[in-house]
Amino acid sequence: MSDASLAHPESVTKVEDSLSTPDVETTMAIRGRTTLGAILLTMTVTLAMMVNSFNITSVSLAVPTIGRDLSITEASLVWLVAAYSLSSGCLLILFGRVADLYGRKKTFLAGTLSLIAFTIGCSFAQDGLTLAILRGFQGIGAAATIPASLGIIAHSFPPSHARSVAFATFAAGAPLGSALGTILGGVITQLASGETWRADFWLSAGLTFLCLLGGMFSIDKDKPSEEKDRRIDWPGAFLVTASLVLISFVLNQGEVAPNRWATPYIIGCLVTGVVLMVIFLVWQHYLEKALAKPTGSASPLTPPPIMKLSLWKKSNGMLAALMCISFLNFASFLAWFYWIQLYYQDFLLLTPILTMVRMLPMFVTGVTCNVNHGAHSPSNALVTGTTVTSIACLLFAVIVPSAPYWAFGFPAAICSVFGADFVFAGGTMFVAKTVEPHEQSLAGxxxxxxxxxxxxxxxxxxxxxxxxxxxTHAKVGDTTPPLKAYQSAQWTAFGFAILATILGVLCLRGAGIAGDQTESDIPPPKTESDHSTGTIP
Structure with missing residues (x-):
């Protein structure tokens, strides 16, 4: 049954807006939402994504200023960035499950309130340890808002062009937030005097407050979860969160530890993290099998798993392939981004502002890439994106320092974001159409x-x-990192992107259109109650 056959055209008020296509109007009729309401909702969750990116990039480029003002050692500076990413990344699965069970709007609003409080707290920090701890708590708010936002979009927009527009706009929030954070961070790092880095946190708190207001008025009231057993798998939540924290810590600290990867606490954390992840997977398998039995749900010792392992098998394994492509693509993209900043500032000795200016094209392209690509199949979009990103890595892998910026730097900046934007926007749309309504935030x-x-x-x-x-180069007496070291790092990033491309070609054929849902893509809902959560048969 198509979306159009379920719509009530007479209930739709026509407005003069670029989004007022028949398909968008049909979607709004199904949801009982005006076009203006849909725009406000999309702007709210997009702003939440912008704030998340802003909180990372603005602090990254302001780190030198913060370090001088608070007398933070070089080894400790990394935690000003890592603490936020660590908490926000490792708690996503837990908050995704909480949002699905107890309400996405409640989770979104609670996350924004927490983010406002700890962001303001960061602005008053007087020492490095306090700021690092507050940054960790700041990331908890982002861990709640982002999965809730993904579930809100999937719930509010049935499969249609409107959903594609909403997801693409949401994805555009990442480059917009990064651009805002990079510009302000670069300017403050070079030109500001005194402790004006605190202004970054005040601006972030203000933007988050707008998210709070937008969420209160534009997001629909939460409906009760359709799951009969609404218990949270706290043992599983602890296992997966502890494992991710330890593994992420090792990945962040392995190269800067006293004895690098041979440091005892690095080895211990890595082994413990891997063991906890194995135990988590075994526990999830046990719970899923136990609940599959007729009396499984009655046992107090077997709550619903926080992440069903069968989730990875959705769409004949395409969902698992998509997750791996996301992993490889963002490994490539962030490595590229990390090393070009160091190349410009440490190798070419450019100022932070000149470095920021050279990266501006990637943010413009990032916003542009999110327009209308939801009309393509995930295979085409993801393969194209990862291939173009690999070109950015390749350009810096063979870069000639004496060449003008327009020969290598500019085209690389243009190409770099294709993978990140296509994988994120196309991937989130594919995830939303693949999983069940009660799994939207968790899968996101x-x-x-x-x-x-x-x-x-x-x-x-x-x-x-x-x-x-x-x-190797230092053995011959030169202590300055050579050009070959920067190029080798980019060759490695190129390899990640190519692996993602190959995986997309092999595993995502026949994936369908990212923004639509057809009978060939997704099995029809099993109950009529799915109509209330946005799944259109």
């Missing part, structure tokens, strides 16, 4: 977690490559 959180882990691994692996090449 899992997708985000894979991207976060990919980012950490990409920087870690390329750092190992860089250090090895630099160490």
């Amino acid at each position: 959180a899992l997708f985000q977690t894979m991207a976060q882990l990919g980012q950490a691994l990409g920087v870690t692996i390329t750092t190992i490559v860089f250090n090895q090449v630099a160490a």
Whole structure:
């Protein structure tokens, strides 16, 4: 049955807006929402994504200023960035499950309130340890808002062009937030005097407050979960969160620890993290099998698993392939981004502002890439995106320092974001149409977690490559990292992107259109109650 056959055209008020296509109007009629209401909702969740990116990039470029003002050691500066990413990335799965069970709007609003409180707290920090701790708590709010936002979009927009527009706009929030954070961070790092880095946190708190207001008035009231057993698998939540924290910590600290990867606490954390992840997977398998039995749901010792392992088998394994592509693509993209900043500032000795200016084209392209690509199949979009991103890595892998910016830097900046934008927007749309209504936020959180882990691994692996090449060069008496070290790191990032491309070609054929849902894509709902959660048979 098509969306059009379920619509009531007479209930739709026509407005003069670029989004007022028949398909969008049909979607709004199904949801009982005006076009203006849909725009406000989309702007609210997009702003939440912008704030998340802003909180990372603005602090990244303001780190030198913060370090001087608070007398933070070089080794401790990394935690000003890592603490936020660590908490926000490792708690996504837990909050995704909470949002699905107890309400996405409630989770979104609670997350924004928490984010406002701890962001303001960061602005008053007087020492590095306090700021690092507050940054960790700040990331908890983002861990709640992002999966809730994904579930809100999937619930509010049935499969249609309107859903494609909403997801694409939401994805555009990432480059917009990164651009805003990079511009302000670059300007503050170079030109500001005194402790004006605190203004970054005040601006972030203000933007988050707008998210709170938008969420209160534009997001629909939560409906009760359709799941009969609404218990949370707290043992599973602890296992997966502790495992991700330890593994992420190792990936962030392995190269800067006293004895690097041979440091005892690095080895211990890595082993413990891997063991906890194995135990988590075994526990989830046990719970899923136990609940499949007729009397399984009655046992107090077998709550519903926080993440069913069968989730990875959705769409004949395409969902698992998509998660792996996200992992590899973001490993490539963030490694590229990390090393070009160091190349410009440490190798070419450019100022932060000149570095920021050279990266501006990627943010413009990032917004442009999110327009209308939801009309293509995930295979085409993802393969195209990862291939173009690999070109950005390749350009810096063969870069000639004496060449003008327009020969290597500019085209690389243009190409770099295709993979991130196509994978994120197309991937989230595919996830939304693949999973059940009560799994939307959890599946979105899992997708985000894979991207976060990919980012950490990409920087870690390329750092190992860089250090090895630099160490080899240092043996001949030159202590300055050579051009070959930067190029080798980019060759490694290129390899990640190519692996993602190959995986997309092999595993995503016949995936359908990202923004639509057809009978060939998704099995029809089993109960009539699915109509109330946005699944159109």
